[in-house]
Amino acid sequence: MHSSAQLSANTSTLPPKYSLPTPPLALQSYANIKRWPRDQDIVYQDEWAEDLYCVISGAARQCIVRPDGRRQIVDILLPGDFFGFTPSSTHRFAVQAVVEDTIVASYSRRRIEEMADNDPQVAREFRQRLYMTISRLQEHLLVVGTMRAPEKVRAFLAHLSERIPDLRNDGMVLPVSRYDIADQLGLSVETVCRAMTELKTSGAIHLGGPRKVQITAQH
Amino acid sequence: MHSSAQLSANTSTLPPKYSLPTPPLALQSYANIKRWPRDQDIVYQDEWAEDLYCVISGAARQCIVRPDGRRQIVDILLPGDFFGFTPSSTHRFAVQAVVEDTIVASYSRRRIEEMADNDPQVAREFRQRLYMTISRLQEHLLVVGTMRAPEKVRAFLAHLSERIPDLRNDGMVLPVSRYDIADQLGLSVETVCRAMTELKTSGAIHLGGPRKVQITAQH
DNA sequence: CGTGTATTTGAACCGCCTCAATCCCTGTGG
DNA sequence: CCACAGGGATTGAGGCGGTTCAAATACACG
Numbered sequence: 493m494h495s496s497a498q499l500s501a502n503t504s505t506l507p508p509k510y511s512l513p514t515p516p517l518a519l520q521s522y523a524n525i526k527r528w529p530r531d532q533d534i535v536y537q538d539e540w541a542e543d544l545y546c547v548i549s550g551a552a553r554q555c556i557v558r559p560d561g562r563r564q565i566v567d568i569l570l571p572g573d574f575f576g577f578t579p580s581s582t583h584r585f586a587v588q589a590v591v592e593d594t595i596v597a598s599y600s601r602r603r604i605e606e607m608a609d610n611d612p613q614v615a616r617e618f619r620q621r622l623y624m625t626i627s628r629l630q631e632h633l634l635v636v637g638t639m640r641a642p643e644k645v646r647a648f649l650a651h652l653s654e655r656i657p658d659l660r661n662d663g664m665v666l667p668v669s670r671y672d673i674a675d676q677l678g679l680s681v682e683t684v685c686r687a688m689t690e691l692k693t694s695g696a697i698h699l700g701g702p703r704k705v706q707i708t709a710q711h
Numbered sequence: 712m713h714s715s716a717q718l719s720a721n722t723s724t725l726p727p728k729y730s731l732p733t734p735p736l737a738l739q740s741y742a743n744i745k746r747w748p749r750d751q752d753i754v755y756q757d758e759w760a761e762d763l764y765c766v767i768s769g770a771a772r773q774c775i776v777r778p779d780g781r782r783q784i785v786d787i788l789l790p791g792d793f794f795g796f797t798p799s800s801t802h803r804f805a806v807q808a809v810v811e812d813t814i815v816a817s818y819s820r821r822r823i824e825e826m827a828d829n830d831p832q833v834a835r836e837f838r839q840r841l842y843m844t845i846s847r848l849q850e851h852l853l854v855v856g857t858m859r860a861p862e863k864v865r866a867f868l869a870h871l872s873e874r875i876p877d878l879r880n881d882g883m884v885l886p887v888s889r890y891d892i893a894d895q896l897g898l899s900v901e902t903v904c905r906a907m908t909e910l911k912t913s914g915a916i917h918l919g920g921p922r923k924v925q926i927t928a929q930h
Numbered sequence: 931c932g933t934g935t936a937t938t939t940g941a942a943c944c945g946c947c948t949c950a951a952t953c954c955c956t957g958t959g960g
Numbered sequence: 961c962c963a964c965a966g967g968g969a970t971t972g973a974g975g976c977g978g979t980t981c982a983a984a985t986a987c988a989c990g
Contacts, residue, residue, distance in 0.1 A: 554849075556853060558853075558857055562857045563857075564852070564853050564856045564857045566849045566852045566853065566856075567849075577841075577842050577845050578842060578845075578846060579839060579842040579843045579846050580846070584846070584849070584850075585849065605835070608831070608834060608835075608838070609831035609834070609835070610831075612827070612828035612829075612834075615827060615828070615831075615834045615838075616824070616827075616828070618838065619827070619834075619837065619838065619841065620798060622796075622838065622841040622842075622845065623796050623797060623798035623841075624798045625845055626796050626797075626841065626844055626845055626848065627797060627798050627799070627803070629845065629848040629849060629852065630773075630785045630786075630803065630804065630848060631803075632852065633783070633785045633848065633851065633852055633855065634775060634777075634783050634785065636852065636855050636856055636897065637783045637785075637855055637894075637895075637896075637897035638777055638781045638783045638897065640977075640978090641977075641978070669936070669937090670936070670937065670938090671936080675856075676856075677856075678855065678856035678857065679978075679979090680978070680979055680980075681936090681937080681938095682937095682938080682939085682978085682979075682980085683977085683978055683979075684937095685937060685938050685939080686938085686939080686978090688937095688938090689938075689939085701987095702936075702937060702938090702986085702987085859945075859946090860945075860946070888968070888969090889968070889969060889970090890968080898946075898947090899946070899947055899948080900968090900969080900970095901946090901947075901948085901949095901969095901970080901971085902945090902946055902947075903969095904969060904970050904971080905946090905970085905971080907969090907970090908970075908971085920955095921954085921955090921968075921969060921970090
């Protein structure tokens with residue numbers, strides 16, 4: 493019954509920057525696992541907020557489409573990332589699978605709250621996740637607010653490479669399209685492309701195909 | 712001993728959008744209250760993260776100064792807002808008083824965590840605050856990412872007016888300068904000014920002095 | 931191998947930034 | 961009481977970065 497032992501032991505010692513490696517085992521038995529096709533809505537905009545979610549594998553985007561058609565991505569969600577937090581009774585943002593067969597665990601909000609009430613350790617881990625979400629958002633705000641296009645893209649790639657779990661020696665495979673990058677950074681697709689080639693030319697990154705990026709150690 | 716009764720009773724019923732009206736009474740006895748002069752650092756960038764904070768009155772900005780001198784404000788903190796959350800062991804961002812005599816309560820992080828462990832109700836309220844912080848950041852990201860200057864300023868004013876506690880009939884008194892607005896929206900001061908006069912001209916807002924703004928109901 | 935989508939490149943335009951100057955408001959000292 | 965100083969706010973002119981529109985290329989899938 494007391495499930496603390498199953499938790500990844502990293503609530504007092506401080507975890508890596510933006511994500512915890514695994515979904516919380518303590519909640520495993522309550523998880524409702526689903527597999528999602530690409531571009532499918534996992535959470536609809538303004539949907540009633542009954543569940544919380546954790547990405548198991550793949551990737552998702554948390555975004556909103558404004559009346560004028562512009563889309564803003566507020567967060568890219570990778571394995572281990574929770575989403576669905578809201579102070580309101582509905583989800584303000586939609587969440588969509590970015591890659592085919594994205595696997596997501598969902599948990600009854602009410603049940604998670606109950607578990608947190610009964611097990612301080614669960615509550616702690618939960619808070620830890622919330623801290624990381626806040627940290628990620630703030631860091632992203634910094635990028636969107638102060639940088640120019642090539643810098644933005646560089647920072648985006650750097651942050652992503654820190655968070656991507658299966659990082660190969662020859663670089664990473666981008667889970668997202670240029671459009672996704674553009675919509676997250678507040679740029680047009682074209683500008684993202686230009687920034688990308690500029691970074692390649694300047695030697696900041698190496699491109700082995702549009703989705704295969706390696707960040708160069710030095711400038 | 713059991714302090715739940717003192718809490719503002721709004722953890723299951725859902726609270727207003729971005730802030731809770733009062734600081735949590737349950738923590739009152741542990742609060743370390745301080746008064747801050749304008750522009751003073753309440754939290755230093757990269758300072759060791761031992762405390763959590765709650766604005767009692769006045770206002771504060773959470774920001775960072777980049778190597779190139781550009782400043783980004785990631786959050787404006789008003790009465791009832793908590794700050795100091797971080798998954799790391801240091802504070803990534805500085806927090807400064809925006810208005811003279813800003814009053815801030817600080818709490819030992821460790822002690823708060825202990826209280827949350829012992830009292831589920833405290834933990835719940837705490838999570839609620841975290842949700843609101845996330846919500847505010849996401850909303851802000853939306854503004855910075857998708858809008859153009861006048862729209863940004865308009866949205867900023869709208870959000871602020873929803874959060875400001877002492878809202879007078881003839882509008883609100885801006886706690887922040889044009890520079891603060893600029894640094895939060897990723898604009899230059901001049902552009903903020905131009906946007907401001909444009910909004911005034913178009914009738915979207917009414918200005919009774921630089922710091923006295925009234926948002927017009929229509930358009 | 932063809933079709934549709936993603937990515938990349940080019941050219942012209944526009945919004946925002948920079949630089950500069952002026953105005954306004956407040957506080958201070960003569 | 962007024963002159964002055966200083967910081968915030970505003971307005972103007974010119975340049976640059978990013979957007980938009982258009983087109984070409986690369987790539988994945990049937």
